[in-house]
Amino acid sequence: MPTKPFHLAWFLQGSSVQAWGETWTGHIGQTWMKPELFLNVARALERACFDYILLEDSSYVGESFAGSTEIYLRNGIAVPRQDPSVVAALMTQVTSRIGIVPTFGTYAYHPYLLSRLVATLDQVSGGRIGWNAVTGSSDFAAMNFGMPGMPEHDLRYDMADEYMEVCNGLWDSWEPGAVIADRKSGVLIDPTKVHAVNYNGKHYKTRGPLNSGPAPQGRPVIAQAGGSPRGRKFAAAHADTIVVHVKGIEAMRAYRDDVHEHMIACGRKPSDCKVLYLINPILGDTMQDAQERKKRRAAIAMERIEERLAHFGKVTNIDFGKFDLDKPLPDDVTTNGHQQNLEQYRLMAKGRSIRETMASFNAVDLSVELCGTPDAVAARMGEVMQEVGGDGFLFSMPNVNRRTLAEIEDGLVPALQDRGLMRTAYEHKHFRDNLLAY
Structure with a gap:
């Protein structure tokens, strides 16, 4: 450890x-x-x-x-x-x-x-x-x-x-110590320690x-x-x-x-x-309990494919609603958004359809x-x-x-x-x- x-x-x-x-x-x-x-x-x-x-x-x-x-x-x-x-x-x-x-x-x-x-x-x-x-x-x-x-x-x-x-x-x-707050001298800030940036x-x-x-x-x-x-x-x-x-x-x-x-x-x-x-x-309280929770989470993710694609599209600037979800994402799709997210998606896809990829991508x-x-x-x-x-x-x-x-x-x-x-x-x-x- x-x-x-x-x-x-x-x-x-x-x-x-x-x-x-x-x-x-x-x-x-x-x-x-x-x-x-x-x-x-x-x-x-x-x-x-x-x-x-x-x-x-x-x-x-x-x-x-x-x-x-x-x-x-x-x-x-x-x-x-x-x-x-x-x-x-x-x-x-x-x-x-x-x-x-x-x-x-x-x-x-x-x-x-x-x-x-x-x-x-x-x-x-x-x-x-x-x-x-x-x-x-x-x-x-x-x-x-x-x-x-x-x-x-x-x-x-x-x-x-x-x-x-x-x-x-x-x-x-502002340099360290610029604020003096000296009541005796009446000086709050040392002017020599505050500078323009220009x-x-x-x-x-x-x-x-x-x-x-x-x-x-x-x-x-x-x-x-x-x-x-x-x-x-x-x-x-x-x-x-x-x-x-x-x-x-x-x-x-x-x-x-x-x-x-x-x-x-x-x-x-x-x-x-x-x-x-x-x-x-x-x-989970037990390993079995945790595995059951994982299965339920994965099932919910499958039910919400379009919602998850909408969220993913929001960060990648890709409109997945334009594609057939039962086919792979075309190879010529690029992004000016979060490039690593798209790269991770393609690594996960391995030729699978958009629906199949999103079922596992970032789900659990x-x-x-x-x-x-x-x-x-x-x-x-x-x-x-x-x-x-x-x-x-x-x-x-x-x-x-x-x-x-x-x-x-x-x-x-x-x-x-x-x-x-x-x-x-x-x-x-x-x-x-x-x-x-x-």
Whole structure:
């Protein structure tokens, strides 16, 4: 078993209606406007000593299936969604240690606005904020901000590199110790420690400095999910934690090795960035119980093929409603959206029809299959980390409800802690320091 614990985080899909239409979700259709479920998530995962919660987001109503918004609206697929900055701020106020990581797209915010917003969140959280930096993938989202569509995939990352330069310059515009607050001299801020940025790049311009003051962490924790070759280079250059969706031990190890090589090429230490792999464990009182739950989940996935294709099409910009679901996806289909998702689909397909592929694609597992009792799943997670040499796992469980949280907090986490595989208390006050604690 690994000699040190690994990191755990939670990928919260959206910030409004969770698992609409599924069992154990109560009256979510009437109560989704109220933040209590999300505050419960934050409290529970902090009690469980998770490193962070990543608040996924999108800024448009999907219409990537049959050229219509109908299936998305009828089934509550990523809609309605509330602004993640508001939900994140509320989550910070009911917690004291766990990191909160809202998603903000570089296409939707000028760098000055984003830097100011994130610095403010870091202040009100006491140094526990992160930013899931995304470049955007949907033309529909771009149109909501007055653009004709998204720039080409690799160009988006070129622009994002410059965007990060601007943000880092703005966060650095306040030196440590700039706020003196000396009542005797009457000086609040040392003017010699606050500087203009005067950035004039190809894509972005800003004068600076930030007027919001310094962020407790200096800079927020940057999360990224770069899967394409260009995305990996961007993540290696800027990210403090990377979300990885690849299937199988060999692919997990290969991704980590590749991004570490990119980090070294950027002059960074691989240990400064934590690579977390997506998982969706299925827990039961017995192995048989867990297997039965897995079968039920797979059966439900089969019944909802069109809904799942609509969701998949939303992130890949592919309208699967145009194809015969009982035939393979044509080879000439490409995407300007999430390229790794399409690549993973093709690896899974192996000539099978769209319907057959989606029956197994992302239905019951993600990077590795985890199914069994809490102790058995904990043991397998330890084995996987030992084989991969990775840093931890990101739970991606779309059916979030209080039952799900209890199974993780009161079932799986104690089993992991008993094996010495995760912390039993936070080491530090700031998010980044806890990420770098081991």
